[in-house]
Amino acid sequence: MFLIAPSSSSGKGPQMPKKAPVTGKVLPPLDYLLAFEAAAKAQSFAQASKVLNISETAISRKVRLLEQHYDVPLFVRGHRSVSLTQQGAILLATVEKSLDLMRDVSRDMLAKHQANTVSISATNSVASLWLMPQLRKFNKSNGRIRISLVSSDSDAECLSDSMDLTILRGDGDWPGYEAKLLFGETVFPVCSPEYLKSNPNAADLSALPELDLIEVTSGHAEWMTWRAWFSGNGVSTSSMEQAVAFNTYPLSVQAAVDGLGIALGWAHLVDPLLESGALVRPVQGASVRTESGYYLLKRPFNSAFPEQLIVEDWLLGLSEGRKRYA
16 A cells, blocks of 8 residues: 655645654553563563562563553563564663663662661660650651661760760750750659559558659759659658669669569650550659750751651651640
8 A cells, every 4th residue: 555645735745644643651661661671681471570579470461561552562472482573672772771770870879868877866764765666667667767876874975976866855955956845854653553553552642752662873964863753742751761773764664664663754755654554653643844855956057968857857746746744
């Protein structure tokens, strides 16, 4: 069949027919192209399935859908192997270059992404009791962000220049730092359910000084003593028994969980243990609220990288969703 172009009335010679416009989606799905590339290199659908770790049936289906997309045969299918048609060879030359370029860019992006570890410092109590229970959830949603956590009760160590973010207790005033409140400081007695069952008088505020009190002997300004707490609630300490003492707050909390006595619980730090039932509040409503709080600190003039901003937003999101204490 011959196509004869009619003469132009303008006298400029015959007009060639125009190409039909391409409609629909021009680019096929990426997984079709990956299956095609693997099959073309291996000259086998079976071998391609091993490379991509999907079934041979899936490889065959994706290649067939790619052929339908272009409406041309891309392979000559043999009994145990396949070979490219002329159209398939033309497509492979471009697909291979494009996918290799995408792989190189992706590797570079992932390498840079993984290299940007976010360094967080916090007191031992915040690190072990507040941050650690949350990290598993964060890692599930942000698996490629690495967090380096430094736990220390030395403020100087926590405020090291190598830290991207720091969580400390104070009044919100740290010269040279931008501070955002994460949660306030509310302190109340906590003990195990078993201890309360064995010592029901622990529910009586005035009886607490005579019971097994767990004290923190750390010199860190963070920790309130039992005498200071009783004073804030108007309770006499004349009958106060010798307290069991630990040099770190996490140890005192664990001692309470193990039923050794009654510890002072810092709201938010002991919330997960209260929610799980490992600890209870023997005296409901008795607490001391201070003017201090726990703050997220960062240097405002340091350039924040994307991973740091993600972690910072996550921490502030935890703060927004926290339980409120009066």
